[in-house]
Amino acid sequence: MTLRLTNIGQLATCPPDNPQQDAGLIADAALVIVDGRVAWSGPARQCPAEWKDAETEDCEGRLVIPGLVDCHTHLCFGGWRGDEFEMRLQGKSYQEIAAAGGGIRHTVGHTRESEDAELARKARTALDEMLSLGVTTVECKSGYGLDVETELRQLMLYRDLDAAHTVELVPTFLGAHVIPDEYSANRKDYIDLLCDTMLPAVAERGLAEFCDVFVEQGAYALEEARRILGVARELGLGLKVHADQLSDGGGALLAAEMGAVSAEHLEYAGNDGVRAMARAGTVAVSLPLASLFLRERYLPARDFLATGCRVAIATDFNPGSSPSFHLPLALTLACLNQSMTPQEALMGATTVAARAVSRQDRLGSLLPGFDADIAVIDAPDLNHWLYHFRPNACVTRFKRGQAC
Numbered sequence: 001m002t003l004r005l006t007n008i009g010q011l012a013t014c015p016p017d018n019p020q021q022d023a024g025l026i027a028d029a030a031l032v033i034v035d036g037r038v039a040w041s042g043p044a045r046q047c048p049a050e051w052k053d054a055e056t057e058d059c060e061g062r063l064v065i066p067g068l069v070d071c072h073t074h075l076c077f078g079g080w081r082g083d084e085f086e087m088r089l090q091g092k093s094y095q096e097i098a099a100a101g102g103g104i105r106h107t108v109g110h111t112r113e114s115e116d117a118e119l120a121r122k123a124r125t126a127l128d129e130m131l132s133l134g135v136t137t138v139e140c141k142s143g144y145g146l147d148v149e150t151e152l153r154q155l156m157l158y159r160d161l162d163a164a165h166t167v168e169l170v171p172t173f174l175g176a177h178v179i180p181d182e183y184s185a186n187r188k189d190y191i192d193l194l195c196d197t198m199l200p201a202v203a204e205r206g207l208a209e210f211c212d213v214f215v216e217q218g219a220y221a222l223e224e225a226r227r228i229l230g231v232a233r234e235l236g237l238g239l240k241v242h243a244d245q246l247s248d249g250g251g252a253l254l255a256a257e258m259g260a261v262s263a264e265h266l267e268y269a270g271n272d273g274v275r276a277m278a279r280a281g282t283v284a285v286s287l288p289l290a291s292l293f294l295r296e297r298y299l300p301a302r303d304f305l306a307t308g309c310r311v312a313i314a315t316d317f318n319p320g321s322s323p324s325f326h327l328p329l330a331l332t333l334a335c336l337n338q339s340m341t342p343q344e345a346l347m348g349a350t351t352v353a354a355r356a357v358s359r360q361d362r363l364g365s366l367l368p369g370f371d372a373d374i375a376v377i378d379a380p381d382l383n384h385w386l387y388h389f390r391p392n393a394c395v396t397r398f399k400r401g402q403a404c
């Protein structure tokens with residue numbers, strides 16, 4: 001099947017090898033899709049004659065971007081935590097609430113108790129809305145089961161949703177989110193369970209592409225994380241680290257040392273960690289919605305970019321620190337509070353985000369050969385889109401060339 005998108009006011013091709021500040025913008029552009037892939041993109045007047053007679057879709061002067069990639073979510077969870085939102089507004093901190101038995105552990109209880117059908121319904125509802133915003137790929141973590149059965153249930157649910165839903169899912173094992181209550185007196189036993197039973201089971205069944213660890217006071221210490229990530233790497237999983245979110249705990253350095261594909265949060269990462277990540281090619285995943293909802297500091301994105309790190313932008317969708325999956329809002333926040341330009345922000349949610357899930361050769365760009373994952377945005381250009389914030393400016397989307 002061949003389809004020619006015409007009358008594109010501005011096209012963002014987001015080439016994977018461009019510096020992040022250059023989103024490959026082309027005014028008055030056209031794009032040709034053949035069999036689910038981009039066959040050609042460029043200035044409309046240069047469109048090769050061979051596609052002049054193809055079926056067309058008139059973009060009416062709008063902005064056309066790669067389908068967005070949300071490279072960090074905790075998509076599957078039971079219950080919500082609106083009561084903690086009020087507690088935080090009254091002055092309790094995220095850590096105080098967690099230490100008192102709320103937070104992640106609260107959601108673990110709800111997730112363990114939830115039926116598969118209920119968890120699936122909730123995740124599907126979120127995916128439907130994410131897709132409507134122009135998001136065509138979503139990384140999704142386990143980590144609200146923290147026992148063999150429920151961690152595998154979360155990952156199997158992702159496998160089934162990936163098969164059934166238009167949005168492409170990238171599953172990550174986050175069994176090392178916190179230590180579950182039943183192991184609080186003997187945390188080493190839980191880490192043994194992670195390394196000896198859970199990770200091998202996940203790898204053997206091919207249920208996850210990545211392993212993530214939350215390195216933080218109240219979660220995992222550096223040495224513990226090093227062991228877990230080492231086992232995951234041996235089993236062939238890619239690595240990710242929740243690092244330096246609430247304090248500088250050396251997580252960024254560890255991510256670089258272990259060759260992690262990405263490190264996430266990083267609001268408190270030190271200069272040595274940033275430099276090490278730049279050298280290792282580890283993507284910095286910024287999560288501005290978590291900073292918004294926790295009223296915490298934002299990622300110092302300019303320092304990362306100046307040091308040579310790529311900076312992705314994701315939602316961190318979860319019931320605690322980021323109860324929103326609005327990736328375009330995260331982009332506008334990254335501009336306003338992380339001083340990223342609109343082009344840097346867009347690259348951060350397309351090709352750089354694709355790199356954070358090891359898909360930068362297939363997703364997140366609209367050069368020939370890439371999957372035709374496309375969002376048509378009702379704005380004349382990128383600056384206008386990210387400045388004139390609307391509930392949803394996305395009017396049309398394609399996944400592998402199929403309108404959806």
Ligand code: NIG
Pocket residue numbers: 074103104107214242245290316318319320321322
């Ligand atoms: O990325 N930092 C750890 N995990 C999540 C929060 C999960 C929760 O609060 O339920 C995060 O912010």
Ligand code: FE
Pocket residue numbers: 072073074242316
């Ligand atoms: Fe997270």
